Amino acid sequence: MYKNSSMKRFLIIALLVIISASSFSQKKYTISGFVKDAAGEELIGATIYIKNLEAGTVTNVYGFYSITVNEGNYDVDYSYMGCTTLSEKISLNKNQNINITLFETSKTIEEVVITAERKNENVVKTEMSTIKLQAKDIKRIPALFGEVDVIKAIQLLPGVQATGEGFSGFNVRGGSPDQNLILFDEATVYNASHLMGFFSVFNNDAIKDLKLYKGDIPAEYGGRLSSLLDIRMKEGNQKEWHATGGLGLISSRLTIEGPIVKDKGSVLIAGRRTYADLFLLLSSDDAVKSNQLYFYDLNLKTNYKISDKDRIYVSGYFGRDVLKFGDMFGFDWGNYTLTARWNHLFSEKLFSNFSFIYSKYDYIMESGSNDIGFKWTSNLEDFKFKADFNYYPNPSNTIKFGLEAIHHHFNPGYAHSTGDSIDNSLRMPESSALEYAVYLSNEHKLTKKLTVNYGLRVSVFQNMGESTVYNFDDSYQKIDSTIYDQWDIFNTFSGLEPRISLNYTLNQRSSIKASYSRTKQYVHLASNSTAGSPLDVWLPSSPNIEPQLANQAAIGYFRNFLNDYYETSVEVYYKDMDNQIDFRDHASLLLNPELEGEFRVGDAWSYGAEFLIRKQQGKFTGWISYTLSKAERKIPEINSGMVYSSSYDRPHNLAIVGSLDLGKRWNIAATWVYSTGSPVTFPTGRYEQGNMIIPIYSDRNSYRMPDYHRMDLSITLKGKEKPNKRLNSELNISVYNVYNRHNAWMIYFGQDEVDPTITTAEKVYVFPIIPSITWNFNF
Amino acid sequence: MKKIIYITFILLIFISACTEDFDVELESTYIRLVIQGSISDVRTAHQISLTKSADYFSNTPAPTVTGATVSINDGENTFNLTEISDGLYETDTMAGEVGKTYTLSINSEGETYSASSKLNFCAPIDSINFGFYDYSYNEEEIEDSADIKEPYLYVLLNAMEPETPGDYYLWNVYKNGVLESDTLHELNFSDDYFINGFYMYDVTVQYVEEVSVGDTITLEMQSVNEEYYNYIIQLLSETVWNMGPLDGPPANPVGNISNGAMGFFLAYSVVQFTDIVPEEDEWIELEWY
CATH class of the missing domain: 2.60.40.1120 (Carboxypeptidase-like, regulatory domain)
Structure with missing residues (x-):
């Protein structure tokens, strides 16, 4: 009813x-x-x-x-x-x-x-809690190993933080990394990491721009709780052929773009490959030669204007990480996405877009040979159809409506022996799910000063066979299992997700904005590590796992100074999250057919204030962002039911990003980041068992890692610009962690090697000072 | 399988990682009683040791707990233990029986503690063999493993795994009568998930370092219960397997003793097989996989 x-x-x-x-x-x-x-x-x-x-x-x-x-x-x-x-x-x-x-x-x-x-768009637009970055701005930010990285760039924004040193996972306003919807040309990217997260899957040369929504996610998007990262690939040059590329310390890139038919259609192909392992080939040792560790990715996009009213786009991404130790062990993982879109103008006032989207994430681990060995596969596959309509009846209203339907297929893990030895396989139950949504929103200018953007998204999620669902008792012990036939819809969730934001323009230089949004999330990442790993296991909501739900409210003041050269904003938010997932102590999350029994569910909340000063124009550009925040959780079976700090709680978070053009050819850029150490659980007591010292731990997350801070620098020298010169190039030298701070990646507690009765603490740090050099070109 | 994952992570993460000593102030925590001991189907005096937990950086041997009343009950009889040295309590010579559940009761400093453990059957070992890997395949491997003392020999098990699922095994190895796997992380263990009801044919279950032809090697196989098996995995996860941020949040291993005491009381059955290390040409070359 x-x-x-x-x-x-x-x-x-x-x-x-x-x-x-x-x-x-x-x-x-x-x-x-x-x-x-x-x-x-x-x-x-x-x-x-x-x-x-x-x-x-x-x-x-x-x-x-x-x-x-x-x-x-x-x-x-x-x-x-x-x-x-x-x-x-x-x-x-x-x-x-x-x-x-x-x-x-x-x-x-x-x-x-x-x-x-x-x-002063930042002031007059209704949307808040969003930030837009362009590929060319991202390029100026000093990068680890000189690998320009969009995700590392957004980690410098207020309300966003890295999950760990060098990782491309990120947390938005106290949310976990799986609560970020990452869309690459509308296709969901499930794992945005290369090489255990040290690099992201996005090749900056192929990117047009990106926009991060930290709250106030528009009604046309849903499915994740905390944020939307909307990354758009370049279309390709419509006028003439160009190539852009670079040679870096660990990878090389090449992008070729140009018109298929001038002003009608274009194509873009971008590729990137790391070659650290190619140096291994120089080794005289055959065994070393046979080891491999690399990643590559490929972006493809083409579009064609059929008529003034119709345009089609096809874009794809394919990326893979490969790790090989001789013939003994191989491990590779990656994402695939394919997006086909058709823009159609029904009239001057009604714009539409229809998208067919495929995305997949999978990994394969193999050991041994075909005759005798082990193979472990896991994948997640989405087919999505999306229809979006923009209707512009008059200057006061912009109406957006549409629908979305996704078919998910989950194969969380299947391990089996290869060859003709005894069949000993382990399979986590496969399952399918349907996710639909319809939405309607209107950006409504009520008066000259007051604009309201209100919308509603209605989402439905259905589990579909064929699938095996385990039933658990109150103490999470498996009782029995139910097997559902193919196409059998056995469980349905639905929800209303209202979104509203308003802008009251005080004057052309300042405004007050407020927003409220509710988001639901029906798929969950079963991971309790704070570091990214390719061994992702995504699970759908099911009779055992309720959908996650978040209510977020934010209010902000936006003010521009000096002819809009300086944009400043202050935002305060409160986010309340239900059905948040954690895992029982000593949870076993990989290849566990009864994985759902490891979930422990409770409440989480976060609140904070975000300050941003940004300058986007002129010789000097950059920003200062500071976030003061708190993120906590309360889950009955965890930490004896007491409130504990979320692993992503970093009360103070500061980033200073600056880029200065010196003359026509030189650019220097620097970043400095500071954040409170992340909460950790340390041992406080010990006892002996089996000649080893066993730690007794403190309450969950009651200690903190040492504070994190780091400075990066880069200098870019452009080649002399001459008329009629086709080839332009630039040399970039960047230094990561300039003052060589040994930021703690983990604190390891263990026994002294010489005297095992002595317990010691050791700090493990990953990146000392790392200089790198990159040569970029375009013609 | 889990080991392979760990190896992968270690290689990737620690490619450039360095360590240094770290000073950290840790708070004190309340003291818990630590109970360790077992009863097996071997006719001997079975021991229970009582100690206390200490602050993490206390760096002294664990304080012992004396003057406790300790007894074990098998459902019919009660065996009282006598304190033979500080904190160490012993039964009279006796043997546990397969199928019985043993309950440990302790009264110490006004508190009572108890734990129960079922003694499971252990299949006999038919024979053992000795295997080695040909390291010349990978020169680097030898340099990396400089602390391995050659010759390095694997002990291969031949035994029939019973058809009932839910068996958990631990393997110890003795060289010339001396326990080589005397530290917890040197134990090898497995459940029967992949091998239930199959014949275990030359399965690698232990290793010995610095072996000479003619040494006497004894392989000991213990059949333990699921709780203990999980407990061992938890102990190792919180110590030598600890991967920091790659793992979930740390947590205390969950033993089977009531009233907040740490440790474990185990009932297990054990079988042994002894053989002499043969001439090198009889060693079995193991495949890399």
Whole structure:
């Protein structure tokens, strides 16, 4: 009953919004089109502003905009960060299709031009708790081994922190790493790590931009509790062929892009491979030669404009890590994604996109030979269909609606012997699930000063056979199991996820924003390590595991200074999370068919304040971010039911990121990060057993690792720019951990080697000072 | 299998890792009674030792607990233990019986503690063989393992695994009558998940270092219960297998003793097989996998 009445209410609201949006009588016309950069790349979030009306809109993720206003003559400004604003005079007496190309501002000119244009999007937009980074900004940040890394860049933002030294896992506002939805051209990336997390799977050369939502996730996205990281791949140059690449200390990259048909279609291919192991080939030892440790990834994208109203995109990612010790042992893992999209304009006011998405994560571990050995496989596969509609009835309303359907297939682990020896296999039950959602949202300008973005997402999750479900008693002991036939839907969860945010613009330089969102998560990562590992096991919600639920509220003050050169913001948030997953003591999470019996569920909450000062324009760019936060959990069976600090609780977190252009050729950049050490459990007592000293531990997470801090530097020298010179190159020297701080990766408690009655503590650190050099080119 | 994962992680993570001493102040924790002991189906005096836990950095031998009343009951008879030295309590010469559940009762300093353990059957060992790996395959391996004292010999087990599932085995090895696997992490152990009801044919279960032809090698196989098997894994997970952030949060091993005492009381059955190390050409070359 409850569900029905909420559904009805939802439909009524939807109807009202549409009616109110179309109940005007004066003659109205629509200006619509695409905004692109010089290379034909569509610009996401470019601003279209009609000065006479003080009204505007922004381009969507496909660079499309539409605005419907009364007949008349208008001055329309098209602007985008880092590009020169373009003003168009438009006399509107019929619907107009205006495609705009914006050109990058050369930095020297920019200092002269006083930009009176709207660069205060951060202030006037309703969305909060989001940050956008462009690939070119990320490139300036000093990187470990010189490997430019988008995830390492977002770890420097307020409210975001690395799960551990050098790892590409991240926590957003006290959430766990599996609560981040990482979308790469709309395809879910389940494990964004290469090489145990030291590098991320995203090749910066293939990325257009990324946007991180730390709360206030738009209604069109769901399925994860804490954040959305929306990464968009470049489309490829529409005008001419280009190649970009680099030679680094541990990897090389090459990206080729160009038009298939000029201004109609383009293609982009980007590849990257590490070659640390190639040095092994220089070894005179055959055994060393036969060891391998590398990763590679490949990005492919192509798009074609069929007509002014239709455009198709196909993009894919394929990446793999390979580890091999001779013929004895092999281990490889990776992600695949494939996205096919069709943009269609039903009218100037109604934009649509249909996506078919496939994504997969798998790993294979093998030992021995084909005759006798062991093989362990695990994979997770998604098929997703998504239909999204953007409707622009008038400048005051932007309505988004759509639906999503996902078919998940989980094969969490299957280990078996190879060859004709005795059949001794271990299989975790496979299962399937369906996840659907419909959503509707409206960005509604109620008055000149007050804009509200309200939306609702309705999500449904169903477990589907064929599957074996174990039933557990109150003490988590397996009682029996139930076997469900193929296609048999045996369990359904559903939920309403309201999202609302509002912006009250105090003046053109400052605003107050507030948001509330509810998110549900139906798939869970069974991992209790704080470090990333490729051995991910994802499990669906099931009769044994309730979906995770979060309610988050945030309020913020946004203020720009000095002609919008400096953006500042303060945000305060509170996040309450139910059905949070932890695991019993001594849990066995790998190859455990009864894995669900290891789950222990309880509450978690986090709150904090985030401060950001950012400068995005000029010779000096960068930001300072500081987060003061707390994240705690309470789970009945853990820590004797007492509240404990979440492993991701880092009360103080500071990042300073700066990049300075010196003349036309030199750039220096530096980052400094500081954070409180993460909570850990240390031994406080000991006893002896079997000639060993066994620790007795403190309460869960009642100690802290030493504080973490590190400084990185990089210097980039560009080659001389000459007219008619096709090849441009730059040399980048970067130093990770400049002052060689031995940041603790773990504290190891053990017995002294000489005198075993003595117990000692040792600090293990992973990265001392690491200099690296990279040569980048493009032509 | 788990070992392979550990090896992988170690190699990847510690490629560039370094260690240094670390000063840390640890709080004191309350003192717990630590009970260790066992009863087996061997006719002998079975021992229970009582000690106390201490602060982690106390760095003194564990304090013993004297003057306790200790007894073991097999469901019919009660065997009282006498304190033969400080903190060490012993039964009269007796043998446990397969199938019986033994209950340990202790009264110490006004508190009572108890633990129960079932004595499981152990299949006999038919024979043992000796195996070695050909390290010349990998020169690096030998350099890396400089602390391995050659010759290094593996003990291979031949025995029939009973058809009932749920057997748990520990293996000890003696060289010339001296226990070589005298530290917990030198024990080898396995459950019967993959081998239930099969014949264990030349299965590698232990190793001996610095072996000479003619040495007497005794392989001891113990059949223990599931709780103890898990306890051993937990002890090792919190000590030599500890992988820091790659593992879950640490937790105290869960023994079987009531009233908050640490340790374990085990009832087990044991079989042994003794053989003489043969000439080197009779050693079995083991496959790398």
